[in-house]
Amino acid sequence: MKSYKAVVVLILGIFVFISANCNTQPAQFDNDEIPFKDIINTVVSSNAYVDSFLVYVEEGNRGLSPYIFLGEFSQQKCSILLRFTNVPDSVIVQSATLTLDPFYVYGSPGAGFTAAIHEIASAWDENEIPDISYDPVAAASFVVDPSADVMDSVVIPDEIVQGWVDARSDTMLSNYGILITFSAADFAKQYLAQTGVTLTLRYSEGETEETLTHRPTADTYIVEGQKDFYPDFLVSNFGCHRIIMRFGFPAIPEKVVINYAELVMKLDTDNSFIGPEEMQGFSVYRIDSDSWQQDELTYSENDAVVGMLDFNTDVPEARFVITQFVQGWISDAAENRGILLTSLRENESFSRYTFAFDTADSLMQPVLVVHYSLFNPF
Amino acid sequence: MNILRFMKMTNRNPYKTCSLAAAMIFILLNSSVFGQSIYGSFGIGELRYFSSVRAVGMGGAGLAVRDPIAQNQLNPAAWVTVDNVSYGCGMRFEGIRFNQSSRSNTSNHAALNTISLAVKPASNLTISGGFRPHTDSDFEIYSKTPDYTRVIEGSGGISIGYFGGAYSVNDKVALGINYLYYFGADFESWLINFKDDDFVDTASNLLRHKKGQGISIGVTVMALPRLHLGGVFFSEAELKTEKRIKTAAQSQQDIKGPDIKVPYSFGIGFSSEVAPRITFAGDVFRWQYKNLAYKGASGQNYNNSTRYSAGIEVSPSEMDEAGLFRKLSYRFGGYFWNLYSPDIDGSSVTEKFLTAGMSILFNEKKTRIDVGFEGGIRASKSKAVGSEKIARIYIALVGVEKWFVRR
Numbered sequence: 001m002k003s004y005k006a007v008v009v010l011i012l013g014i015f016v017f018i019s020a021n022c023n024t025q026p027a028q029f030d031n032d033e034i035p036f037k038d039i040i041n042t043v044v045s046s047n048a049y050v051d052s053f054l055v056y057v058e059e060g061n062r063g064l065s066p067y068i069f070l071g072e073f074s075q076q077k078c079s080i081l082l083r084f085t086n087v088p089d090s091v092i093v094q095s096a097t098l099t100l101d102p103f104y105v106y107g108s109p110g111a112g113f114t115a116a117i118h119e120i121a122s123a124w125d126e127n128e129i130p131d132i133s134y135d136p137v138a139a140a141s142f143v144v145d146p147s148a149d150v151m152d153s154v155v156i157p158d159e160i161v162q163g164w165v166d167a168r169s170d171t172m173l174s175n176y177g178i179l180i181t182f183s184a185a186d187f188a189k190q191y192l193a194q195t196g197v198t199l200t201l202r203y204s205e206g207e208t209e210e211t212l213t214h215r216p217t218a219d220t221y222i223v224e225g226q227k228d229f230y231p232d233f234l235v236s237n238f239g240c241h242r243i244i245m246r247f248g249f250p251a252i253p254e255k256v257v258i259n260y261a262e263l264v265m266k267l268d269t270d271n272s273f274i275g276p277e278e279m280q281g282f283s284v285y286r287i288d289s290d291s292w293q294q295d296e297l298t299y300s301e302n303d304a305v306v307g308m309l310d311f312n313t314d315v316p317e318a319r320f321v322i323t324q325f326v327q328g329w330i331s332d333a334a335e336n337r338g339i340l341l342t343s344l345r346e347n348e349s350f351s352r353y354t355f356a357f358d359t360a361d362s363l364m365q366p367v368l369v370v371h372y373s374l375f376n377p378f
Numbered sequence: 379m380n381i382l383r384f385m386k387m388t389n390r391n392p393y394k395t396c397s398l399a400a401a402m403i404f405i406l407l408n409s410s411v412f413g414q415s416i417y418g419s420f421g422i423g424e425l426r427y428f429s430s431v432r433a434v435g436m437g438g439a440g441l442a443v444r445d446p447i448a449q450n451q452l453n454p455a456a457w458v459t460v461d462n463v464s465y466g467c468g469m470r471f472e473g474i475r476f477n478q479s480s481r482s483n484t485s486n487h488a489a490l491n492t493i494s495l496a497v498k499p500a501s502n503l504t505i506s507g508g509f510r511p512h513t514d515s516d517f518e519i520y521s522k523t524p525d526y527t528r529v530i531e532g533s534g535g536i537s538i539g540y541f542g543g544a545y546s547v548n549d550k551v552a553l554g555i556n557y558l559y560y561f562g563a564d565f566e567s568w569l570i571n572f573k574d575d576d577f578v579d580t581a582s583n584l585l586r587h588k589k590g591q592g593i594s595i596g597v598t599v600m601a602l603p604r605l606h607l608g609g610v611f612f613s614e615a616e617l618k619t620e621k622r623i624k625t626a627a628q629s630q631q632d633i634k635g636p637d638i639k640v641p642y643s644f645g646i647g648f649s650s651e652v653a654p655r656i657t658f659a660g661d662v663f664r665w666q667y668k669n670l671a672y673k674g675a676s677g678q679n680y681n682n683s684t685r686y687s688a689g690i691e692v693s694p695s696e697m698d699e700a701g702l703f704r705k706l707s708y709r710f711g712g713y714f715w716n717l718y719s720p721d722i723d724g725s726s727v728t729e730k731f732l733t734a735g736m737s738i739l740f741n742e743k744k745t746r747i748d749v750g751f752e753g754g755i756r757a758s759k760s761k762a763v764g765s766e767k768i769a770r771i772y773i774a775l776v777g778v779e780k781w782f783v784r785r
Contacts (some may be wrong), residue, residue: 004543026483027416027476027764032528034521035763036420037717038678042583043526063670085671255628259570260577331627373570375582375625377671378636 011137019215035319040377043259048368050357052246052338054292055233058346060240063126065235065347068181068197070115070144073106074273076238081217081338083177084199087161094163099153101196103278103282106350107187109146114183116141119160122175128222132195134179135287144189144249145184152189154180161201176220188350193219206313232271233357235282236307240346242356244292246338247368252330260371261326265341267309267316268354273347281308282353284320285340285345292338299340306344309353315364326370394607414485414765415474417727417756420719421670421678422588422617422638423513423535423564427663427685427715428491429436429453430723431468431774434750435735438688439659441647442608444552444598447746449494449506450774452645453610455596456505457496457544464496466508467500468748468774478764487516491772497781503548509539529673531648532566536617550600558592560615560640564782582625586635590617604655605650615640641669645685648774655696660688681726682720687713689733709735709750722760730755731768745777 037050068079082098091238098117124130142154158179165173191197199214223238234241263284274280283306285299307320322339329336344352356364418424429452433440441453448466450456470491476483494508514535521528542556562583569582592615598608619635645663651659663684672678689711695704711733716726731754736746750772757765 026414026520027478028481028520028522029762030521031523032521033520034419034530035722035758035760036416037519037530040584041580042569043580044569067494096626208489255625257580257627258578258580260574260578278646285535323576323578327627371577373580373582373625375580375623376586377566377584377586377621377623 005144013193016035017237030155032335038378041373041375043371043373046237046249046370046372048252048370049248049250050245050366052247053147053233053243053357055241056241056294057239057340058242058294058342059129060347060351061078061127062129062222063218064067065220066193067103067190067348068193068219068221069188069190069223070100070221071106071113071182071185072225072226073188074238074352076188076223076350077182077185078221078223079179079181080191080221081126081132081177081179081219082197082216083120083124083175084164084214085168085175085217086214087164087168087199087201088203088205088212089165091165091205093158093162093165094202094204095158095201096156096202097153098156099198099200100149100191100198101151101198102148102189103192103196104190105146105148105187106190106275109187111216111375112143112146113185113197114141115152115154115180115184117154117156118179120179120183123174124218124220126218130220130222132176132179132222139178144185148189156199165203173239177216182316208238209316230266232353232354235341235343236352236353237275237343237345237347237349240343241352243341244287244338245328245341245366246299247337249336249370252370253374254332254333254373257373257375258323258327258330258370260321260322260369261364262369263320263322263339264369265307265318265320265355265366267318268356268364269316271354273352274349275351277345277349277351279308279344280351280353281306281344282318283321283342283344284322284325285342287340290337298342301369326368330372380635386552388411392473397446409442414476414487414516414764415756415768416476416517416519417717417719417766418515418535419519419530419532421667421680423515425513425665425683425718426511427452428510428772429661430771431748431750431776432691432707432709432735432737433659433689434752434772435711435733435748436659436691437687437711437713437731437733438685438686439647439649439661439689439713440608440694441596441645441648441659441661441663442598442606443647444606444649447778448774449510451510452594452596453461453492453596453608453647454506454540454544454556455552455598456540456608457523457554457600458502458546458552460496460498460506461778462498464506464776465494465495466764466774466776468740468772468776469481470511471771471773473769474712476764477767479761481764488512489514492774495507496679503543505541505543506541507541509537512538512560512562518557525574525619526577527569527772528550529569529571531567533570534566534623536560536562540594544596544735552598553603554596554598556594556596557605558612558615560588560590560592560617560700562589563587571644573717578626580626583623585622587622588617588638590638590640592640602650604652605644605780606653607648609644609646611644614642615673629724639673641666643667655693657691658688659691660686660726662686665718678703679720681716681720681724683716683718683726685713685715687711698703705739707737707739707770709733712754717756721758725759728756728757729768730754735772741777744779745775748772748774748776 429440496506544554647661715729735750
């Protein structure tokens with residue numbers, strides 16, 4: 001029976017040998033040229049185009065902007081509102097000078113323009129669009145220098161600033177701040193909202209005199225002008241113009257797996273204005289509401305997709321990977337309510353981005369490049 | 379019971395021996411992964427040709443071999459020699475070493491091969507049932523493109539359950555007929571893994587159930603006192619399919635699939651006892667698979683397939699007092715098979731195999747352990763497709779019992 005045992009050991013040994021030689025490199029072929037298999041799972045590329053769109057203007061929250069604007073550019077007149085509630089209590093104001101540190105100048109100014117300081121007579125909130133009343137008589141004025149390298153300053157009358165000091169201890173008094181406006185200007189000057197605004201206050205308290213600087217506790221700017229001036233397919237930082245668009249997918253079957261979907265927006269540079277911002281980009285939001293009416297429009301801010309303008313291509317463009325959006329629309333067509341395109345720098349500059357839409361050049365139109373997988377087993 | 383008798387007869391500790399056998403089976407099953415032959419991905423899978431483990435040792439030639447203990451899985455007419463009640467079950471172990479350019483892969487596969495039972499209610503009538511494999515579809519394939527890697531994994535196959543009878547017309551001629559029930563499923567996993575991380579990879583699964591019916595008829599003829607001829611014909615079968623699809627974008631979905639027309643096949647063979655305890659056998663089997671069709675679906679081209687096999691069996695001694703090695707039966711053979719998978723030039727991919735086998739009789743020669751070995755190459759003319767070195771071991775326990783005899 002030793003032979004019997006030997007046979008068993010031999011069989012066992014053969015399979016242990018085979019098992020020990022296992023590795024993990026199965027048959028491999030190039031370019032899907034598999035000789036014995038029908039490819040039933042293919043990757044297909046398809047372009048989708050806008051089938052409906054709307055451009056609307058959103059005033060936005062300028063109080064959150066890191067910049068404030070004074071002057072006129074593109075028929076938009078900008079005035080500044082400032083409030084200082086951090087002045088000292090129970091002091092005698094000797095003098096107060098407001099200094100504005102510029103960031104950029106829009107337009108091609110030949111000379112400066114005169115700006116006036118008005119005392120505001122009504123309450124305002126920087127987180128809303130202010131609707132103020134103010135003393136029509138200018139309390140002070142100054143010439144806004146046309147150069148972005150020159151700071152602008154103006155002396156604020158002592159009695160106005162003293163009123164702000166007194167308001168700190170007397171609740172019957174109000175401190176609504178000041179309005180800086182103008183009557184005519186051929187450029188607009190952009191200032192840093194927080195770090196660029198300084199109130200230098202010289203005051204006496206008893207026998208001592210001191211000088212302190214203060215940043216505004218509230219700042220914003222108001223804009224006058226025709227809001228929807230540009231009828232183009234555009235996004236703007238100042239206005240602010242936003243685009244709603246919806247894509248149709250007639251060539252893509254239902255319930256396929258979307259591997260990749262990229263929205264490509266090519267910039268019409270001839271009809272755009274690019275401001276001084278170093279990084280210019282946009283956000284794409286998925287619209288949740290059936291209505292595109294501005295007061296009924298809702299969109300999901302949690303899954304926003306950001307795309308930056310790339311100027312290193314033949315035509316500057318922004319690309320957005322919105323694979324998950326498209327997967328949802330293909331899985332359920334009723335979910336395709338469109339997308340909202342906004343600038344990342346709303347209220348921060350006069351930049352205006354026009355995208356070609358109604359054009360014979362199809363390569364310039366917004367396009368959604370979709371790669372999807374078909375699984376079609378026989 | 380027979381095993382225990384064998385152990386007692388050979389003075390072996392039955393528990394020790396059973397433990398050894400159990401350990402062996404455990405190791406083999408544990409090392410089993412898919413057979414992973416790329417040829418299994420083609421058509422309805424890799425065809426299996428199996429008559430009996432005894433025939434495996436003779437290159438598979440068994441159409442004309444009438445065995446009193448083991449059932450012939452292909453030719454029902456050969457059942458007429460079964461003594462009263464015959465049973466059998468067997469396993470198949472397969473190792474494949476795939477070579478493609480500088481790439482190679484080894485995989486093992488273990489599967490229950492057959493179960494069968496035959497009963498002889500009358501001297502000239504035998505009825506039998508069981509099942510055997512018809513095709514296997516175990517594979518794993520990678521395909522690389524500049525943008526993504528595709529991974530296709532498949533497993534499953536088609537089995538045949540059969541029930542039929544054999545009738546001995548006279549001492550020379552026997553006829554058999556079988557009802558065949560084709561059943562099985564193959565599972566395929568399709569993955570697309572993109573190189574760009576921004577792309578969403580795709581995973582899709584497909585499960586295809588298949589079922590259908592057919593018949594086979596067989597005949598054995600004693601042409602000369604030492605020469606038997608055999609023939610068998612398998613009818614065309616229509617396999618109904620139901621496919622179950624699941625992808626990332628759609629939940630599980632059951633859809634009727636296209637019917638599969640499995641064409642007819644047939645074979646002839648001979649066996650000749652040229653000398654006492656020396657038997658020659660040969661088979662030729664033909665599958666008309668050029669007409670294999672996934673109705674309205676697959677555009678693949680299929681070839682007709684022909685398998686040529688021959689072998690010899692030698693049993694040195696039937697004497698009880700002979701030594702163990704003299705009491706064993708030894709078999710050697712080989713086969714050449716033009717598969718239905720077309721090669722790059724349109725001809726068939728081929729298999730060339732050498733086979734060997736042996737049998738151990740015990741329990742008063744009523745029970746037998748048959749072992750068959752097959753080793754060979756399945757190769758394409760295309761280096762890109764590569765070749766496979768295949769080793770198979772078949773093990774079966776077959777025996778006869780007296781179940782319906784008054785004692």
